[in-house]
Amino acid sequence: MSTPTGLRVPAHQVSPAARPYWLLSAFISDLVLLSLLTVGYVVWPQPPWWAGTLLLILVLVLTVHVVAMPPIRFRVHRWEVTETAVHTRVGWLSTDERVAPISRVQTVDSHQTALMRLFGLATVTVTTASAAGPIVISCLDATVARQVVAWLTEITARTDGDAT
Amino acid sequence: MNEPDWRQLDPRMLILGPIAALKQLAVPAVIALIASGLQNAAWMLFALPVVVTMMFLLGAMPWFTTRYRITESNLQRRQGLLSRKVVTAPLDRIRTVDLSSPLLHRILGLTKVEIGTGVDDTRIELDPLGVDEAAELRRVLLARRAVARGESPVAEPVDPATSEGGAGDLGDGAPETSIAAATPAHVEVASIDWSWLRFAPFSLTRLVIVAGIFGLLSQFADDLPFLDADNIRRGWGWLLEQALPLVLVTAFFGSLALWLLISIGGYVTQWWRFRLFRDDGNLRLTAGLITTRSTSIEEARIRGVQMSEWALLRLVGGAQLSTLTTGLESGTTSVLPPSPVGVNRRVAATLIEAPEPMTVRLTRHGPRARRRCHIRNQWSTVFITLGVVAAWQWWEAEAWMIGATALLVGTWGAVLGEAEYRHLGHALVNGHLVSGWGALSRHRVALQTDGIIGWVITQNIFQRRLGLASLIATTAAGSERVLVRDVDRGVAVTLAAAATPDLIAEFRV
Known part of the structure; x- marks a missing residue:
């Protein structure tokens, strides 16, 4: 991962439990996709030669996805909340960096899916008055997430105005 | 402190309401009658009075149940007979007061008032009020807003609706400087110049509507008995035998003439007596031949402007201007009809109080x-x-x-x-972030740096290889984002840092 020019990376990594969580969720969704296609291939009366090849290629791609994505994503995902701003970086093939001033934050939510609860993870979503600017800090340790929410709520309560 | 009395809507609603209800009920009623009534005509005798009574009840009911009042600090509207609902808007939160009069309203001398309040999308509607009462309400609301905020109330502006009388006509394109001189709060920014009619045929927004109508007509054409495939083929064959070139030429000029008629007619109807003026901290737009609209935008809510030179319009040097505003449902409001680029630039410069953003040469990527x-x-x-x-x-x-x-x-x-x-480019000039894009059309948006409420830098896998990024400034105004596409990543960060130094400084290396 080359260091981005001009903007430093956010200070913290997400919870290490994110790696097995991403692996498992990618495995489940890829498995569902693959089994659907395999069923389709089997019931197809006379599949042309390229159908089997495509399926094989897809198996390879999905395997790479499941194996390679979690560690790369773990290196890319970072977050930081300072006195004045929220800063995140997410993605693995494409990247997406966001900065929003805390004075413009409107809502702070946290949520956990069933699978995330299994790994003790939680996601914090910070929205501003712009639909283009919600900041999602995904896969934090559940305890850390609670602290972040408390901290953000406390700071945003200090600033007034309608944040537009 | 004595509470002011509740006021009712205009009694002419007892006429307007049932007619409006009739329009809504007409289609389902006709369908129901045809479906069930045709076999049994006697049934209709019972159905008709019921429908008519319902129409009157539905249409007139709001007049009996709606009340509104302006208290010391709030505008309140009360609705409902059994369950009562009161909407309260603090006066200092009122952003816009829009008046509009569709045809029926105009005949009856009525106006629909819509009051916009702040960030949420709810608008308080008072429909209908008498024309004078509505104008008075607007004046009071906008003046009270200033008081509620502790600003000094400005001299009462001359209302154009009353001061103009019936004077405006086709030749009335000259700026009315007398009004501007008399009351400094009321300054004209632009008004219709009928030489702009030349842009009407080059503005394609109406073509979509025309295409829609043709689509609808063709649906009906399918159902016409004599229009079956054989007849069409025979007729077509006959036409071709006669003179193909003649048919084509006629079709071409026919549709051209039709298009000219529709586009110019539409332009005149929409922009009749168009005026854009500043009025005591508000930008106001009035226009319309059949439905007259009057839109007010609080100037403090304007975060930027966008100028669009659409594909065909660009060929003849025309453009359209809209403002990026916070706290309005759509966020962008068109403030000029298709008009010369020069006029667009001048108006834009007035609105954002900076001439550079719309004229500056953009840095290419x-x-x-x-x-x-x-x-x-x-x-x-x-x-x-x-x-x-x-x-x-x-x-x-x-x-x-x-x-x-x-x-x-x-x-x-x-x-x-x-x-x-x-067309791709960006600039940061006089407190505005400027971005340009477009292929056949050319667009340029200028956003106040104060209106930027966050940054997103995205890089897809191809952009990462080239060291490029897409920089998005997020904002509460307009389409809520301004995109600077495919810019060098270092340049993107420098640009963001220069636009909002306080925000980015702590993350720079």
């Missing part, structure tokens, strides 16, 4: 961005050529067609790609 523009526009070449190859494989297409298609689509793609690159 360099050879790597150009490469991406070209590659993006050549995808269609690849797909279309592959399509022709497939056609050549399976059907009897000629081999030379592949080359010809590739050449033609490829050249067109190259033209588009180059145009896209030339």
Whole structure:
């Protein structure tokens, strides 16, 4: 991962439990996709030669996805909340960096899916008055997430105005 | 502190309401009557009075149940007979007061008032009020807002609706400086100049509507008994025998004439007596021949402007201007009819109080961005050529067609790609972030840096290889984002840091 020019990376990594969580969720969704296609291939009366090849290629791609994505994503995902701003970086093939001033934050939510609860993870979503600017800090340790929410709520309560 | 009395809507609603209800009820009622009544005519005798009574009840009910009042600090509207609902809007939160009069309202001397409050999308509607009462309400609301905020109330502006009388006509294009001189709070920004009519045929927004109408007509045409395939083919064959060139020429000039008629007619109806003026901290727009609209935008809510030179309009030097505003449902409000670029620039400069953003030369994004523009526009070449190859494989297409298609689509793609690159650019000037884009059309948006409420820097896998990024300034105004595409990543960060130094400084290295 080359260091981005001009903007430093956010200070913290997400919870290490994110790696097995991403692996498992990618495995489940890829498995569902693959089994659907395999069923389709089997019931197809006379599949042309390229159908089997495509399926094989897809198996390879999905395997790479499941194996390679979690560690790369773990290196890319970072977050930081300072006195004045929220800063995140997410993605693995494409990247997406966001900065929003805390004075413009409107809502702070946290949520956990069933699978995330299994790994003790939680996601914090910070929205501003712009639909283009919600900041999602995904896969934090559940305890850390609670602290972040408390901290953000406390700071945003200090600033007034309608944040537009 | 004694509470002011609740006021009712205009009693003429007892006429307006039932007619409006009739319009809504007409279609379902007719369908119901046809479905059930035709076999049994006596049934109709019972149904008709019921429908009519319902119409009157539905239409007139709001008049009996709606009340409104302005208290010391709030505007309140009370609705409902059994369950009562009161909407309260603090006066200092009122952003806009819009008046509009559709045809029926105008005949009855009524106006619909919509009051917009702040960030949420709820608008308080008072429909209908008498024209004078509505104008008075607007004046009071906007004046009270200033008081509620502790600003000194400005001298009462002359209301154009009352001061103009019936004077405005086709030749009334000259700015009314007398009003501006008398009351400094009321300054004209632009008004209709009928030489702008030349832009009407080049503005394609109306073409969509026309296409829709034709689509609808063709649906009906399918149902006409004499229009079956055989008849059409026979008729068509006969036409071709007569004189194909004549048919084509007639069709061409016929649709051209129709288009001229529709576009010019539409322009005149929509922009009749168009005026844009500043009025005590508000930007106000009035226009319309059949439905007169009057829109007020609080100037403090304007975060920027966007100028769009649409594909055809650009050929004749025309453009359209809209404002990016917070706290309005759509966020962008069109403030000028299709008009010369020069007028757009002048009005934009007035609105954002900076002439540079709309005229400054944009910084281009360099050879790597150009490469991406070209590659993006050549995808269609690849797909279309592959399509022709497939056609050549399976059907009897000629081999030379592949080359010809590739050449033609490829050249067109190259033209588009180059145009896209030339229109792509950014600038940071006089407190505004400026971004330009477009291929056939050219767009330029200027956003106040104070209106920026966050940044997003995205890089997809191709951009990462080239060291490019897309920079998005998020905002509460307009489409809520301003995109600077395919800019060098370092430049993107520098730009963001220069626009909002306080925000980015702590993350710079």
